[in-house]
Amino acid sequence: MTEYPSLDRLEALVQGLDAMSRDLGDRLGALAGQTAEGVSDSGLVLVKATTDGAVTDIQLDPRAMRFGSQDLAADVLQAVKRAQDNAAELSKEAVKALLDPVSRAGDQRRYQDEH
Template identity: 30%
Template sequence: MTDELDRMFAEFHGEISRLQGLQHEIEEIRGRGAAAEGRIVAETTMTGALAALTIDPRAMRLGSGELAEAILAAATAAAQDAADRARALMEPFTPDELR
């Protein structure tokens, strides 16, 4: 009986460690998205917060409205990329019926 409990405890401890590692990996996720033919590149965190924005000087030729739309498109693509990356990391922990 003790051997079985020890085995179960070790298995439980291993799962907790794996979940803690997953949490850390998810916190580190950064999604990338581009727009305006790659002249605008956005990077977001898992929560969708903008973490980085690169604007190629050639993008400055766009009008202000077009530039704003391109920035939003890049940020949206980056947030989707981050969500996709998180989903891929969580897949091994997700029951089949929820996939």
């Protein structure tokens, strides 16, 4: 410990923030590679989307080709919306899990500083 304890605490805080920033970047990178699926009510259309909502794959069961064009379009849109909704929920839960330890640590530090 130096003769400037405030400076030591500030340096420790900066190091902790740097480590948290690296961890957050790693986790967000892993999240970006995940996909979610959505299936239409008919079960004949499957769509995959990334966590930012981009559609990466559409799979049509051959039986879906029996639909009229409007019904097929409606099934595809339904599956796309579900995939994007599922991807958004996945992102939301991942970010919540990432930030929850940060907020808990902040609460603990505040408590320790106050007592």
